[in-house]
Amino acid sequence: MSAEQNIIEVDDLKKAFGENVVLKDISFSVKKSEKVVLIGPSGSGKSTLLRCLNRLEDDYEGKVLFEGENVNGASKEKLCLLRQKMGMVFQQFNLFPHKTVLENITFSPIKLKVASSAEATEHAHELLEQVGLSEKAEAYPQSLSGGQQQRVAIARALAMNPEVMLFDEPTSALDPEMVGDVLDVMERLAKNGMTMIIVTHEMSFAQNIADKVLFMNDGMIADSGTAKHIFKETDNARTRSFLSKVM
């Protein structure tokens, strides 16, 4: 595994909120096109870890390298550029309620001058078609269901043509019947070769999609390996007990 293939490298990451240490010596790497799934009990630090990658969580120790560039040490301007290459999808969608679906998607590419207004609009319509919401371009987020909102959020993140997509429990806030649509979109994205890091509680989805599964427990990567290893073969008692509860 040469370092050049790694699009993300995390080395000895430590993060604490005051006295509360939530991440302890996390190290792992992600290769281009790889799908890494983070699983583990609530409070184990999965989301915090994901949020350290694009520095929505700040003030951590250790190294996070994205395409060889140090995320932790980046200046504000540099950080904005790095974040443009890391799309993020949130549990609560976080669409901009004062903008239409189309404006949600085109706002940042236009504002950040990565595309002209016409290009961004064209790209946005393509993305909406990909997520199956072409007819919703002029709607406001409030009028959409949760599953539709999340698919728009995915389209919005993709509009910046990111190198990596970070998913922070993308289906946890959805009604069960909406989950499938969102997972379908993610699966298609995976097939197209997108590098993805996913925090999820959808175990069968994780099993299907993951090239690598990291099982997190108490701020540490307690177990890691292929989906087959984690879900079928592991000897790790914590992993087994967690999986027996959620599957």
Place this chain on the structure above:
Amino acid sequence: MFDFLKQYYPVFVEGTAQTIIISIIGILIGILLGLIFVMMRLSKVRVFSYIARVYIAIVRGTPAMIQVMLIYYTLSKVLEVPQIQFLGSGLDRVIPGSIALGINSGAYTAEIFRSGIISIPNGQTEAGLSLGLSDRTTMFSIILPQAVRNILPALGNEFISLVKESSVLFYIGVQEVTAQALGVGGTLYDFVPPLIVAALIYFVLTFILSQLMQLLEKKMGRKYLQSN
């Protein structure tokens, strides 16, 4: 009872115009200062946040009348404003007076802005930042437009207060509508009718203002409610 209006209506018109002008200037300065101070108040730089807190505490904790007089007497020493007459008052009084109104209003406006900003979920900021937008763009294009919509009723209140409070400029000799009414009252040896006229004028002004704010609320709210 209101026969005097035949003779004195130009005075009231002038006073009303003066009130409108000082109020508009006061509101504009208030919004500007409110924005500046709310950014300072929410800044991670301690000194900025501290300065903003002190400003807000002083303005809220002291009478507007004293503030206006202090600002007028201080500014008149520092600022050389030519003694040009404008709607019956010297600009050397109107300008410091409106600035004082703005400084007063700015503190309240800053707090109103703050309440609006903290009412927007943190996820909105995070979504903006995660797309690679700068802190500033996220604040001005994502957070503030939503915050302003939430605080329009409170802002409307503040603007209405300011129109009424602008009567304190009477103390520094700005001939706004209250001052004019008192002047007319002095000439007539009867204060009640001219003060009723002044009160009616304030009522009409604030009523129009509140209608305008409601219109704005509707306009900003409409698109949120618009369904597909």
